[in-house]
Amino acid sequence: MSTTTIDGHEIHVDDEGFMTQYDEWSEDLGTVLAAQIGIEMSEEHWNAIRFLRRDFPENGETATLRRVATVGGIPTKQLFVLFPKKPATKMAYIAGLPKPRGCV
């Protein structure tokens, strides 16, 4: 496990840069992580990210795109608009969670 420093925060990350410690995350850090991948956070973005954060401890794994749509109530189309091209992994990155492991 390695650490990286982003905007003064020292965080534990995996080889690809996804955070590995749930508790090291904060919304401030989320904003910085989003900026790293070219996303400026709006309230709509936060709705999705907050769902992922709430869902992770309950579900034991990062929500898939389908779960964010069906359980989190944010339509799939909208997720592709908010987090273009690779919404599931982008959301996981910003939320400081591992990549989703589910297939669907």
Next chain:
Amino acid sequence: MSTTATTPVVPSFGEDESGRKLAIICSKGNLDMAYPGLILANAALGEGVETHLFFTFWGFDMINKKTMGDLKFTMLGNTATHMPQGLGGLPGMTAMATHQMKKSIEEIGVPEVPEFLQQIVDSGGHLWACRMSADMQHLEAEDLYDEVEAIISASDFIEKTDGAQLLFI
């Protein structure tokens, strides 16, 4: 926003247009053979890959409004169920096997075929119907799932998917 990071580790999301394309030909109408194409299409779209599905022959059952919600799974001819083949031919066995498979699929949160197609379309996927299959089955665009973009010939599909990686299922 100032991100004065000292070379942080940031995942690569391949923002520079990779141009990767995937073409999936769905030629089967069994419940169990409908899913591989749908799951792979969904996964590819989630990775930012432009994805086209072409429904042909028995695969038409996946987009035919009359059949798409009622695909079946049979043990017959499928040794992977590890049951005596004779059992599969008994009355009611296909219905039972279909019910079981649908239940297993639902339990892991995977949608039924029509809803799955909608999810693929919502993710930016393209659905195409095969001209020859439509002609053989005397079906028109209005008989097919509304999100199917058009009924096109095999050559049209090959043209549209120029440079794509291709899967035949």
